Amino acid sequence: MSQQFDVVVIGAGPAGYVAAIRCAQLGLTTACVDQWTDHDGKPSLGGTCLNVGCIPSKALLDSSHQYHRVQHQLKAHGITIDGAAIDVKTMLARKDKIVSTLTRGIDGLFKHNKVTFIHGHGRLMTKDKIRITHREGEETVNASHVIVATGSIPIELPVAPFDGERIVDSTGALNFEQVPKRLGIVGAGVIGLELGSVWSRLGSKVIILEALPSLLPAVDQQIAKDAERQFKQQGLDIRLGTTVKGAKSTADAVTVSYTDGEGDHQLKVDRLVVAVGRRPYTEDLFAPGIGVDLDDRGYIQVDDRCQTGVPDVYAVGDVVRGPMLAHKGSEEGNAVAELVAGQSAHVNYDVIPWVIYTHPEIAWVGRAEQDLQNEGIPYNAGTFPFAATGRALAADDTAGRVKILAHQHTDEILGVHIIGPQASELVAEVVVAMEFSASAEDIARTVHAHPTLSEAVHEAALAVHKRAIHRAN
Ligand code: FAD
Ligand code: NAD
Secondary structure, three states, X not given: OOEEEEEEEEOOOHXXXXXXXXXXXXXXXXXXXXOOXXXXXXXXXXXXXXXXXXXXXHHHHHHHHHHHHHHHOOHHHOOOOOOOOOOHHHHHHHHHHHHHHHHHHHHHHHHHHOOEEEEOEEEEEEXXXXXXXXXXXXXXXXXXXXEEOOOEEEOOEOOEOOOOOOEEOHHHHOOOXXXXXXXXXXXXXXXXXXXXXXXXXXXXXXXXXXXXXOOOOOOOHHHHHHHHXXXXXXXXXXXXOOEEEEEEXXXXXXXXXXXXXXXXXXXXXXXXXXXXXXXXXXXXXXXXXXXXXXXXXOOEOOOOOOEOOOOOEEEOHHHOOOOOOHHHHHHHHHHHHHHHOOOOOOOOXXXXXXEEOOOOEEEEEEOOHHHHHHHOOOEEEEEEEHHHOHHHHHOOOOOOEEEEEEEOOOOEEEEEEEEEOOHHHHXXXXXXXXXXXXXXXXXXXXXXXXXXXXXXXXHHHHHHOOOOOOOOO
């Protein structure tokens, strides 16, 4: 007889595993089905984020940052290290160890919370019946509620299809066994900039081809301009307004043909990373006629409670609308678990932070200045440069600024944009403030420790009212 669960979650990425653990915490009998398989054919929980996304990319960003510091920044501190070298094999092994520590950690959390894990491909046959195909064959489980969290996969460019060798996706770019002398990247989005930074710091000449005429159009444009300047100084060759026409691999190189405003070009690189976005993944997920609708871009259609058109079938994470971010998916997973358990819950989509983990880091939450201008919302802006804070000077890490946008009449914070050291951590303060509908004055009147980078946030809040202390207003 088929097993019966209160909830079956399909997908164990940050959206699915959080949903499963929260359901179990709330006393619901819960199973989680996931098909991810590591090199040894074993399950590896955590989805894209833990296996080939957030975590391994940050491990490499940290390794390459250390190497870059040793080479370029320690001299100013009076520290000389001769013969610094990068051992890529060790760097990749360290990354893989972090990944396996975390993926095993989810396994432990499932056991601790009594979530039944089933390794295999899940398919929704009816609204309450899931068929799971695995190495041993097939099984069917029944569920009173289903939460779909099947995530996303890289978009492939027909003119430059992945070959797994020289033309690769982000996963390939996490595993180069040698530092490519010349690395081409298509797409100057989050992945292009983060993984471009990794290999550039390790010595690659990185050339990024971006279709749009400006860098990071969704980011506050002042911050995006700051970022572009910094990346240029670091040697990233970002070519905007390009159209890739084709890419041809040979035994030892890839030749990319592209056009821009000046005509046709050819670019020869050792490897090419195609990072032009990701698409929702729903391959072989629904039996025909089940009634779960996809939109024209392939996302599962849900309402603001992540409910699909079929009662008791929910969908969360990258497979539904909204930013493709781990923490957005986790919050949805958490909220849906609570809804299924009969509680009330919601996700505040207006206050989701974004971080790009380049150096300097870029972090933001809420509206950009150009959004406020386009929407005709009256605002005051306050900015403060890290170069005017003692802590950034002491750390020799002064590039960047904090910018706070507050409503001109109510002073409520509408958006905060940070480029600079530890921006990923600094943004948390303003996320909390915005969750409580705080004003710039609230942050301005909050005591910030000295000397810290957070003083730049404090000063930017003061600057909203033209009363920053450590710079001319
Ligand atoms: P996923 O993590 O994609 O998990 C879905 C899971 O479902 C997978 O394990 C998949 O195998 C499984 N699955 C799919 N279909 C089935 C099926 N039918 N049956 C069984 N199992 C199935 N986000 C951030 O917030 N911060 C970052 O720093 C960050 N860095 C990133 C870096 C890279 C290189 C990449 C590629 C992504 C990064 N992201 C980052 C995005 C983040 O990884 C995703 O937003 C997040 O993983 C989405 O979570 P999810 O649970 O919705 O889906
Ligand atoms: P992206 O949407 O961030 O960037 C894709 C870029 O490729 C865009 O600038 C786009 O204009 C460009 N592009 C699209 N088609 C092109 C073409 N034919 N030629 C040249 N350029 C083209 O996507 P991504 O970098 O692939 O990342 C996917 C998603 O993964 C991100 O949107 C984000 O949600 C998530 N992610 C998040 C983080 C983080 O939070 N730090 C890190 C990595 C990935």
